[in-house]
Structure formats: structure tokens, C-alpha cells
Amino acid sequence: MKNGETLIRVRYEETDQMGVVYYANYFVWMEIGRTEYFRRLGMCYREVEKNGILLPVTKAYCQYQAPAHYDDLLRIVTSIASLHDVRIVFKYEIFNNSTDKLLAMGETEHAFVNHQGRPLVLKKQNPFFWKRLLEATGENME
Amino acid sequence: MKNGETLIRVRYEETDQMGVVYYANYFVWMEIGRTEYFRRLGMCYREVEKNGILLPVTKAYCQYQAPAHYDDLLRIVTSIASLHDVRIVFKYEIFNNSTDKLLAMGETEHAFVNHQGRPLVLKKQNPFFWKRLLEATGENME
């Protein structure tokens, strides 16, 4: 597994009567991708929240190419698409891990806010976290 | 609609690849039954929580008789099975509202706790709420 990659297995609960995964679940998988991405940067998102920095989603997008089925093993590849003072955009590619077929691509935009929902300038609020994200953004671009 | 009755329509998202509703969703419907039951007692569960009384589930049970399908209109009949100083048991019957067929029966047991998770004696903590629940319990038994 490379940096920013996460494996998940499709749950029966995630299927619908079309026999494939219900479309909203891809956004849950993106959240798993984010959580694991943070962990690999050495920052547990759980701890980030406890330190008073929340990242609510402000925009979410998904483009579906091919369906995922029950029990498929999927690979979520997460990266930072862009980083700004008060917001961040993550990018995701979801593959069938056995066939390497691309099933979906997505993006989520997040604001940096405090527990009261007020915007934060991350650079000031948590320079360490900001620096790690900045470095990670650079890695994508190489 | 009689007291303690709630109508819901089955969502596409709630189905699975068997073509029927996934079993865990019945517990979500029970929660809707509880929420509406509280509302009819004149107590918004949202307000109950804001007043520092939480009712986490300690036991949950469901017996499935016949499947629910997408777009079915269901009737949830909620009542209090028993009421104790520090816990309450709700009982649910879920019917297909068009055919009146019983699809499932269930029960959930809840503790009365505060925001720190400590048990509360409801009678002391909120005599009004306690009295309303006690009256509602009596109504079931008539």
C-alpha cells in the first residue's frame, strides 16, 4: 500500500435493490480515505477535532464510472487537490482492487472551523498541522 | 392516525441486493417511532436531550415476519412496554400500511443518563417527564 491508499471491503448493507452499491455510500468511503490519509501524515483526525479544529464538508462531488458489488475489495486513493488558508480540497479515486478498474472519482471541499462553527486560519491555529498538509500537497504535485 | 402511530415510506437506500429492506434499518424506524411517540406526549425528544436527559439504547431486539420493499408505506405503532426508575422499554409493531400485514415486532430498552453517561432517577430529575411517561404506560394497559 502506497501513501494515501486504503483498502475497504463492500458491506452487504451498502448494496441496494439494483444489486450494486448505493451511490451515497461512496461519500462514506471518501471519509474513510480522509481519516486514513490524516493518520499517515501523523495526525489522527480524532485528535485534530479534540484540538478544536473541525473540517465540515462544504462541497462534495462524485463521478461514477462502474458499479461496486458486495464483497468487492476496493482501493481508495486519497490526495490533497488544493490547500487554502481557510479550506482544503481532497481528491479521491476508488478502484476495484482485484481488477484495478476505476469505479469512481470524487472531491470534497472542507472549511477549517472551530467548535462554534467559526472559520479558522489553520496556519495560525495549528502551524504544525498546516505544515504537514502543505508538505503533503507538495508530494502530490511531484 | 391513532396515538403512537407513525407513517414512513421505505427509501431506496434502505433496500439491499436481496431486493428487500436491510435488517438493521428496522432499528432506525423504531427510533422514528420513539421520536414521534415523545412528540405526542408533548415532549420533544430534542428538548429532553437539551434538558440533560439522554436515553441511550441498552438492548435492542427485532423479529422479522415479512419483508418491506422500496416505496412501501409503513405504519410504526409504538408503546411503552415497561417503565422503571432508571430505564424504559419501548415496544414496536411495524405494519405495511396498505395491507395491514405485520412485518416486524421489536423492543428497545433505554437507560436514563446525563451528558456524562451517569444513570439518572427520572422521577427526581424531571417529575413532569416521568408523570407523562407513567400516564402513557397506563394507557397501553387499558
Added chain:
Amino acid sequence: MKNGETLIRVRYEETDQMGVVYYANYFVWMEIGRTEYFRRLGMCYREVEKNGILLPVTKAYCQYQAPAHYDDLLRIVTSIASLHDVRIVFKYEIFNNSTDKLLAMGETEHAFVNHQGRPLVLKKQNPFFWKRLLEATGENME
């Protein structure tokens, strides 16, 4: 309630530890909007599927403006953004029904396919359904 409007109440299950509704659930609400939109056009989506026409989602987008909370009553306003031979785009606005505040806007694009996943030209496959959608598209534009 005007054409294309649906009311739903936020479920406890739909909240997350941030105390607001989890972002993926908005896509479930859009599906409810679509289902009710079809019903008002005189076409039950359940029947549409039984007649061999499926509308899998090919793209989904949501922009979040303000959070929804447990027990809020929401109004979903659904319309057709565009209609093509082999695909359709729906548009959604989600309001807090008490305050009339706009919480989110979204779009979903769907392909017309058969049970084998092959694209359908809806105009040929089901002229009645096509005509109803076309009329509904026109209504939006007035």
C-alpha cells in the same frame, strides 16, 4: 406543498458527532425528492424499474450552506435541470421548512439503462414516460 416539494424530518441516525447531519445523507434525501417527483408526474419510480428502466446515478454533487439538525423539518424542492435522450439531470434545493433557510443545493445525473446496464433511448423505450418528463422540464423553465 407545491409540485416537486417533499417534507422530511431529520432522523437521529442521520446526525454525527459534530452534532449535525452527516454529509452523505443529503444524497439520500435527494433520492427521496426524486421518488416523490416521479410520483407527482403520475409515474411511480418502483413501476418504472419494473418496466425495465433503471436510472443509476452517474454524477452527484452537493453544496452545503448551513447544517441540518436532528428533528428539523426539511423541504426538498426537486426539478429537472436538463433532459437528454439517454440521461437526465435533477436539481435539488433543501430548506429548513420552519425558517425557509436554504441548507444545501445539489444535482444528480442519471443514465437510462435496462436491467443489464445497457443504455436506453427513453423516447423509444417508453414514449409516455419521456413525454411526461419533457413536459415537467418545460414547467421548470416557465
Added chain:
Amino acid sequence: MKNGETLIRVRYEETDQMGVVYYANYFVWMEIGRTEYFRRLGMCYREVEKNGILLPVTKAYCQYQAPAHYDDLLRIVTSIASLHDVRIVFKYEIFNNSTDKLLAMGETEHAFVNHQGRPLVLKKQNPFFWKRLLEATGENME
């Protein structure tokens, strides 16, 4: 990991506004426990269904001891509680894998049915599958 053990990590989506995992999600985890249990018996549940044997849930029960939180690593221990000609009962224990604290215990009862929902006598329908389940039942009892 011993036989019948599965690790899962709590998803943000699974939490609710109480700050802990919503109770219905434990039943989703039990399903994951079952899926992995089957795999270790050398029978992919996906294949079992393709061979015309479905196991819809007829009863489900969960007893909650302590809450699970976002990002917790959980261990689901699955075993067969009892096996009958036309039904099977699974038993689950869900632990916090870091602290070994027992969070919940549950059971699900399943019927063996065909794609038309008719009961099957598994011993006749699929002697190999029956034999594997019978052996697994014996292993529990040692």
C-alpha cells in the same frame, strides 16, 4: 487473529450526536462478522447466494455494554450458536481491540431460503456447506 475474528474501524458516519456509535450500526458490524466467518470456512457468502441459498435475518438482538467511538478499532468475534435443518443462529461479541473491553453482545437468527423466499433444508440443498457449518458448530463447543 483467531478463527472467527474480524477487525473493523469505526467510521465517522457511524457516530451520532450523542458522540458515540448509533445503535443500529452494531447490526451492520454483525453482518461483517458473518461475511468473514463464512470466508474462513472456505465459503464466500457471495457465492453461497449465487448458488441459490439466501440467509435472511429472522431475529436480531443486541445488548450494549459500553459505547464505541469514532476511529476505535473493534474486534468482532463470531461463532455459531446453533444450527438446525432450516435455520442457523450466529453469536457475536464486539470488543474494543485496544482495551479488550466488551462493548456489545448480539445474536442473529437466519432462515435458509431460495431466491423465491421458500425455506430450504440445507442438508439436502448443499451437503458440503451443511457439513462445513456443522464442523464449525462443533469447534465452538470444544
